[in-house]
Each structure stands twice: as C-alpha cells, then as structure tokens.
Amino acid sequence: SYTIDNQDQVAPMITQVQDSQILSTIQTLSDFQNRYYTSTYGVAASDKIMAMWKALAGTRSDITVEQFTHAGWPQKSVILTIKGTAKPKEIVVMGAHLDSIVSGKVTNETRAPGADDDASGIATLTEVLRVMVANNYKPRRTIQFMGYAAEEEGLLGSAEIAKAYKRQLKKVVGVLQLDMTNYQGSAKDIYIYTDYTNGAQNTFLANLASTYLPTLTVGYDKCGYGCSDHASWYGKGYAASLPFEAAFTDDNPYIHSANDTLANMGNQASDAAKFAKLTLAFGVELGTDGP
Numbered sequence: 001s002y003t004i005d006n007q008d009q010v011a012p013m014i015t016q017v018q019d020s021q022i023l024s025t026i027q028t029l030s031d032f033q034n035r036y037y038t039s040t041y042g043v044a045a046s047d048k049i050m051a052m053w054k055a056l057a058g059t060r061s062d063i064t065v066e067q068f069t070h071a072g073w074p075q076k077s078v079i080l081t082i083k084g085t086a087k088p089k090e091i092v093v094m095g096a097h098l099d100s101i102v103s104g105k106v107t108n109e110t111r112a113p114g115a116d117d118d119a120s121g122i123a124t125l126t127e128v129l130r131v132m133v134a135n136n137y138k139p140r141r142t143i144q145f146m147g148y149a150a151e152e153e154g155l156l157g158s159a160e161i162a163k164a165y166k167r168q169l170k171k172v173v174g175v176l177q178l179d180m181t182n183y184q185g186s187a188k189d190i191y192i193y194t195d196y197t198n199g200a201q202n203t204f205l206a207n208l209a210s211t212y213l214p215t216l217t218v219g220y221d222k223c224g225y226g227c228s229d230h231a232s233w234y235g236k237g238y239a240a241s242l243p244f245e246a247a248f249t250d251d252n253p254y255i256h257s258a259n260d261t262l263a264n265m266g267n268q269a270s271d272a273a274k275f276a277k278l279t280l281a282f283g284v285e286l287g288t289d290g291p
C-alpha cells in the first residue's frame, strides 16, 4: 500500500516551493527559439537543462546527471539520479518532456516557445529538485528526474528509455508525468487522468493532495489515447500517473503554436506551484518507503 507517513519531511519542504523560481525556468526555456527534437535549439535546450540540474546538484556525491543518447535524432533526454540510501535498486521516476513543437511544418528556425507544453513541467521538476537539495533530502529509494526528448513526435524519447529499463529489469516502483501544469483551464486545480495510468497510484496521488494540499480541488478525466510520456511507461507495465492542468476539453488552447507563452498564462506560475508541491509529496513519500 502507499503509506503517507513522512509529514515531518514533506510539510516543511512544501512551504519552500517558490512560484518565482518556476517562472524563471519557464522563461529561460521558452526563450529558446524552439526546443524541437531535430533543431540546433532543441539540442541546446537539452544541454541547458543538464547544466541547470548539475548546478542544483552541487557537490552531492549521491546525485549524478547524464544525457540519454537517442540514435534516431540529435536531441538527448536528461536523467538526474539521486541514489537511494537503503533500497537503491528501487526507482521512483518523475518526468516531463523537454521538446516543443508547433502544428504544421517545423524548420530549425520555427518559433515554438512551448511555455506550458512542456517548459512548465520541466520547471516544476526543477523546483522540486531545488527544494529537495536545499533540505539535504536523502531518499531511501533512488529518485530519477527525467527530461524526455521528442515527446511530441510520438513519445519517442520516453519509449526508448522505458524499453531499456524493462529490458534491464529495472525496478521502477512508480512514474509521475508532468505535461502542462501552468494553465488552469478548468474549475478544479488538478485533474488525475485515469487511462494509461495505474489506479492504485492515482488513488495515492489523490490522498497526497488531500493530506498535504487540502485547499486544492481534484478532478478526473481521460485522454482516450497515449497523450504524454506516462503512456510509454504504462505500456511497459510500470505504474504511471498523469496529474494535468485541466479537463480534456479545457486544455491550454495555445499549445503547439507560437502563442504558447508565459504571457498567455498570465505571467504567473502559481498553477505550476501546486504541481510542484504534489510532486514533492509524491517523491518524498514514495522515495522514503511506499508499497
């Protein structure tokens, strides 16, 4: 079962989540002309995220950062690992995609800011990492932060990673996907998606929200297809979840266009901050013990 028994560690960290940090990272990432999986900017954005995560890791000897090379295209995925103190072979994965796209033809110079889709997810993860390191949090299980390449092309980066993990019989105890966290399109704050995800882990997420974020409202919906990288993990038999910004019909109308900008999200990151708090709770509770 998914025990929630680390309030002493989770509660203080949640209070340290800063909207301004998330806003700054979304700005940095959406300033790239695009983060397209075959563009020079897309390659540079991956390198930038690795550099940012390395800087946040500081001198922690239990934290490593690497890029996962994909043979079929130039943009690499980024994986940061916090090695577990007690059960290092058991892995908690928290991911988002680092690429961006616009509908129609894409060239190297096409403008694709991808502020919500999915700079918001990467920025949310980055803030979770910052708070964990600031508190010298050391998980008993291994926690891996993942920035996936080429999600927009069809979940290509996460598909290769999940396939490799399955083939290597890696013990991934749970996967959380963050794709679009900063545009509140619907009445409720967080929507837990119930297709291509794991029911028990979804219940755990809902319980984390009611325990640690009691003022937030939680809804449920379905995509009807593999709508983000969680589906790659689900397809390999791992427990995955997708907390999302809106109900399916209310998602951010600006995505996959040059208008997916911070300005069109009100130049704020208070919505993403909710997801950072939930992700912190998920990482600490599952990373410290769990099922």
Ligand SMILES: N[C@H](Cc1ccc(I)cc1)C(=O)NO
Binding pocket: 117, 118, 151, 152, 179, 222, 223, 227, 228, 244, 246, 247, 248, 249, 251, 255
């Ligand atoms: N298709 C997804 C966007 C997307 C994801 C979930 C929902 I609900 C609606 C829309 C995408 O472009 N991911 O990068």
Ligand SMILES: [Zn+2]
Binding pocket: 117, 152, 255, 256
């Ligand atoms: Zn997209």
Ligand SMILES: [Zn+2]
Binding pocket: 097, 117, 118, 151, 179, 180, 228
């Ligand atoms: Zn996306």
